[in-house]
Amino acid sequence: MAEARPVLDEGSSVASDAPRKPGSTRALVALLAFVLGFATVPHRVCEREASRWFEGDPEKTEALAAGLERWTSSELAPASFATGSSRFDGEWLFATYVFAAMGFGQVALERPETRTTNLARMERCLEAMLEPRVRAFDDTAWRTDALASTKSAPGSKEDRGHVGYLGYAALPLALHRLLSPSSRFAEREEEIVAALARRIEASPTGFVETYPDEVYPVDNTAALAALAMHARATKQAPSPALARGLLAVRTKAIDPATGLLVQAVDAATGAPRDAPRASGTALAAYFLSFADASTSQALFDALERGQFRTVLGFGGMIEYPAGHRGRGDVDSGLVFLGFGVSASGFAIGASRAHGDLDTFTALYATAHLFGAPFDENGIRTYATGGPIGDAILFAMLTAPRATRWSS
């Protein structure tokens, strides 16, 4: 700077004959400008749509809904996914239809003027979701058909489990019934919800198995959300199974140290069999926003308190809490530098459900950065997500406020 001063003082741009260091003030100014741009611009670029999604902007939701309609109108198959396991490929196919159906239903709920269009879109997903090819992953694991099992005699050997299929299927079916009381899926929805309620009540732990001897609390929260939505749709008191299931989640599946949901529990005792994890917690917070706002809020608070981090304004959820270590799997998705893809994505829905704009904005910025949205002819798709990525983001970005159900 000492060398530069005479030049500036004199208003001169002429190089002096005094020795100058390479790089000079210009380079320093450039470096400072670069750091300023690096630190302040990228997340602002990526979060600029967040408030519109948070408020349920019709243009945005319709563009993504149209993209999902395109995916779900074509026939997806388990071979469309590649987790390395036929069971997980089937789960992803099923999840694509479930989350797409939830997204269409949530938009129909939020914007009644779109109800006809979105109910038709939702019904295509519900039909696909109930097809044998889509539920084959569950049938193979149980060696019985999930839907046939709902008609088995109460208390019989066949009247157990399948919550990984029935719980997730029941929630969009119940939402459809709420939107359309004369739903053509009402009978199917009634059977599934009744079977889930029976199984929760009969279970020694209050949990229903996803696969034989495998219990995942997050799958049970989907079933509990379905029970709550069924009660609203039919204007009946909730089944006692709802309270029993919620009690099981609160007392057995929430880790007292972290407040996060344990990923797996023992089928016989309900004791934890896996670490508390952000991916299951975030998805459970979304599901429970339909059933029990306070438990959902407690899970979301635990996530925000312990797992939420920002880097340069981009938000993400750390998959494993302090003291626990693990790798990415089919539940967490890719785990990079501790951040979980699924946890961060599902937390978008939880933050919207609980009206937390700041967290929603930071998480959306990350989804926007890595999702690579592409808009054309009024249709949006997230280029790196494929059908399941679009479906999950659609459901999360349109998650209804938890307060909606408490009034």
Next chain:
Amino acid sequence: MKEAISDPKAPQNEREERTPKKVLAANKRPLAFLAISVACLLLHHVLLRAMAHGHVAHVLLGAGNAPPPASAAAVAITLLVIRLLTVIVVPGLLLAAAAEIVAYLLVGPTREASDDPLA
């Protein structure tokens, strides 16, 4: 050069001598930043369209346990890298280029452009 410093009219003379060639020579770095930024933006635009139109994510997901098609994998990886560069680095590069150009316009080259390999 001594005369230039002692002569108060020298700066104006210097500015008057800013031929396009000299201006370019003195602003190689900001121009390189601009070129990199424009290239990243264009490449990002092309790759994003290719990825979305070719349903590349879907192709990758649908590859089963076999290795994914090399072209699809290449497009996906390149898009991710270019997108990160475009979103994270390019704003800084553009600001740096703008700052350098403004500095050049205000105070001129800090020394003979040809002496500075980066300038």
